[in-house]
Amino acid sequence: MVIWLGQFWLMGRTVPTWRNRIEAELTNLDDFRRALNSVDRNALDRLINGVRTRRTAGGMLPAHDSWKPMLLAMLLECCSKIAELERVIETLIDEV
Known part of the structure; x- marks a missing residue:
């Protein structure tokens, strides 16, 4: 069985891989x-x-909807950036 998924051909699979779905x-x-x-x-x-970056973790969720793990990954990206900026601010405050 060959399945066309947008830009990917899937051979021998009935369910697209997580990476291909994302x-x-x-x-x-x-x-x-x-x-x-x-x-x-x-x-x-x-x-x-x-x-x-978090594709592997998203594949661990048994989700039929690709967007739930994608949105979680996007939220984690935002939280990581906020935490990084907080560390920079604390360092700058300590230097003053």
């Missing part, structure tokens, strides 16, 4: 991404990279 969903965001201004486009790119 990449297909991210590819679907291309038109939205192009319509954004450069600041928002960069922010979306960081969130998308966060999803790709």
